[in-house]
Amino acid sequence: MQETMFIDPQRCIGCRSCVAACRECSTHKGYSMIYVDYLDRSETTATMPTVCMHCTEPTCALVCPADAIKMNEDGVVMSALKPRCLDCRNCVNACPFGVPKYNSEMHLQMKCDMCYDRTSEGLKPMCASVCPTGAISFGTYEQIVPLRRTKPVNAHIFGNQKVETKVYLMLPTDEREIRVDGCGVFEGRVAVDGEPTESWIDTQVEETDKSNEF
Amino acid sequence: MEGSGSRSISTDVDYFRPTVYGLAASAVLTLLVVVGSRSLLHYDSALFGYTVASVAAFGAIVFRYAIWLQRPATRAYWRRGWQLFLDRGRIGGNFGTAAKTIATNLLEQRFIFKRSRSRWLMHLLIMWGCIFSAAITFPLVFGWIHFELEGARGYRAYLFGFPLQTMDGRGLLAWLTFHALDFTALMVIAGCALAIHRRLYDRGAIALQQFLLDFVPHLLLIAISVSGLMLTASSLWFEGYMYSFISLSHQALVIMTLFFLPFGKLFHIVQRPASIGVELYQQRARELPQAKCRRCGVEFASEMWLGDLKEVVDKLGFDYTMAGGEKLQDYCPRCKRILRGLAYAGLADKTDRVF
Numbered sequence: 001m002q003e004t005m006f007i008d009p010q011r012c013i014g015c016r017s018c019v020a021a022c023r024e025c026s027t028h029k030g031y032s033m034i035y036v037d038y039l040d041r042s043e044t045t046a047t048m049p050t051v052c053m054h055c056t057e058p059t060c061a062l063v064c065p066a067d068a069i070k071m072n073e074d075g076v077v078m079s080a081l082k083p084r085c086l087d088c089r090n091c092v093n094a095c096p097f098g099v100p101k102y103n104s105e106m107h108l109q110m111k112c113d114m115c116y117d118r119t120s121e122g123l124k125p126m127c128a129s130v131c132p133t134g135a136i137s138f139g140t141y142e143q144i145v146p147l148r149r150t151k152p153v154n155a156h157i158f159g160n161q162k163v164e165t166k167v168y169l170m171l172p173t174d175e176r177e178i179r180v181d182g183c184g185v186f187e188g189r190v191a192v193d194g195e196p197t198e199s200w201i202d203t204q205v206e207e208t209d210k211s212n213e214f
Numbered sequence: 215m216e217g218s219g220s221r222s223i224s225t226d227v228d229y230f231r232p233t234v235y236g237l238a239a240s241a242v243l244t245l246l247v248v249v250g251s252r253s254l255l256h257y258d259s260a261l262f263g264y265t266v267a268s269v270a271a272f273g274a275i276v277f278r279y280a281i282w283l284q285r286p287a288t289r290a291y292w293r294r295g296w297q298l299f300l301d302r303g304r305i306g307g308n309f310g311t312a313a314k315t316i317a318t319n320l321l322e323q324r325f326i327f328k329r330s331r332s333r334w335l336m337h338l339l340i341m342w343g344c345i346f347s348a349a350i351t352f353p354l355v356f357g358w359i360h361f362e363l364e365g366a367r368g369y370r371a372y373l374f375g376f377p378l379q380t381m382d383g384r385g386l387l388a389w390l391t392f393h394a395l396d397f398t399a400l401m402v403i404a405g406c407a408l409a410i411h412r413r414l415y416d417r418g419a420i421a422l423q424q425f426l427l428d429f430v431p432h433l434l435l436i437a438i439s440v441s442g443l444m445l446t447a448s449s450l451w452f453e454g455y456m457y458s459f460i461s462l463s464h465q466a467l468v469i470m471t472l473f474f475l476p477f478g479k480l481f482h483i484v485q486r487p488a489s490i491g492v493e494l495y496q497q498r499a500r501e502l503p504q505a506k507c508r509r510c511g512v513e514f515a516s517e518m519w520l521g522d523l524k525e526v527v528d529k530l531g532f533d534y535t536m537a538g539g540e541k542l543q544d545y546c547p548r549c550k551r552i553l554r555g556l557a558y559a560g561l562a563d564k565t566d567r568v569f
Contacts, residue, residue, distance in 0.1 A: 009558050010558075026421065027418040037548065037551050037552050038552075039555045046555070046559055048552065050554070063287045063527060063530065065287040065290070067282065067288075078422065082329070084482055084486075086486075086489045087325075087489070089515075090523055093520065094523055094526075096542055097550060097551065098545075098546075098548060099547075106325055106328045107325035117417050156554070158534055159533065159541075160534070161532050169558070171561060178554075180542075180553055209548060212547045
């Protein structure tokens with residue numbers, strides 16, 4: 001079986017080692033393509049690590065007008081081809097996982113490509129090799145799953161849309177898929193003298209996490 | 215790499231109209247060759263192979279472009295781009311925007327400079343080398359430009375059969391004109407050398423590159439340039455030694471490259487000008503009402519753009535309608551990640567024994 005990533009958010013301690021390590025990847029040198037988001041900072045310390053899930057039918061690639069996003073023979077969805085990307089940002093807003101990043105000055109989209117420079121040589125992706133808690137693991141299904149009591153799932157239901165992915169999410173329950181629906185809770189913006197200011201949470205995260213611009 | 219667009223694109227591709235457009239383009243070019251060379255009077259029959267290849271390649275490029283425009287997202291941008299461009303009352307400003315985009319994106323290529331300086335230099339050398347070469351060779355091949363002797367040393371160039379100024383055949387201008395292709399060949403060789411150097415030493419490039427898509431175009435361009443320089447060397451210094459063999463090899467290499475244009479890396483030459491439309495689209499989008507994220511309320515895209523995107527997503531057969539009737543695309547990327555995180559966090563029932 002092919003090697004892939006196994007993401008276990010309940011193991012994530014929000015240390016952001018993965019964010020720092022991701023910058024070392026040769027295919028997007030200097031720019032991190034992974035996210036560690038706070039869920040609801042006033043309620044919980046829980047964080048959500050997000051890498052590209054490498055959909056089997058990638059929405060990002062299909063909404064690309066330049067046909068710049070390709071999937072390779074291992075099922076890894078690659079960053080946009082540099083000569084083709086027109087910086088239209090369709091992929092940024094179409095991706096159900098909120099993954100692709102863009103840079104307007106470079107006219108370029110980039111995203112997690114599962115450290116293809118490393119994985120194609122038998123090495124682990126940078127994030128998986130530095131994660132201290134195993135929230136991000138890389139290996140074959142047979143290697144990783146027997147070590148965990150969580151259940152690997154590679155199907156998400158966003159509203160009415162089922163999205164199957166190469167990357168697995170480790171669920172603490174016996175669900176066969178994870179259902180994402182509804183608005184969720186937002187801390188809201190703190191109003192000072194009637195003027196809405198930046199939300200408290202926005203002051204806690206990096207600029208690139210807010211806008212997806214790298 | 216396999217194509218990513220198997221979902222909808224293979225099911226409703228219309229080959230008929232692109233074929234008609236391609237054949238029509240080839241026919242128009244053939245007509246222009248006949249007209250421009252004054253009923254083939256000034257046409258050089260030694261260049262017949264190049265002409266046939268150019269006519270066929272032009273049709274193939276138009277065919278490929280028409281197929282490309284059938285992608286739902288491409289079609290949406292194409293239609294909306296032209297609609298915004300031709301908007302009455304704004305057309306003057308739109309010309310200004312387009313001119314600025316052409317200057318910064320296509321001529322100066324500032325965005326490549328931002329990606330990497332050496333990459334910018336590499337692309338500059340290859341692009342201008344190829345553009346100048348094409349601007350010289352295609353009109354010569356099609357008989358649109360020819361030279362005639364006037365007096366002992368005077369050369370007069372004719373464009374579409376209309377006379378231009380004469381020049382001294384032994385003068386500097388003539389020397390530069392006759393050797394222009396040698397200079398452009400040197401530019402292309404230098405640019406391709408930079409590109410190949412990067413592809414041999416850059417870890418990221420090594421991981422992603424493919425021989426056919428990334429090396430072959432550079433190797434073909436180098437081979438064309440070297441064989442072109444060999445033609446000059448043969449005629450100048452070796453009394454025409456092996457000239458016809460080199461000439462045939464050069465022709466074969468050029469024809470191979472022309473037929474390679476609609477595929478892979480080289481297709482960006484005809485595709486890239488679309489960035490003018492995208493830039494115009496984005497500029498207008500910034501002026502129009504902005505969509506706010508359903509969760510955090512931040513303005514993250516224009517309503518027009520988001521509307522177009524949702525239409526494209528629907529056309530592709532996805533249904534991201536959420537329980538509240540909104541689409542997943544109504545959330546900003548960060549809130550999409552957090553929604554997923556909250557869904558995950560909500561999975562475990564606190565009263566359940568999880569492990």
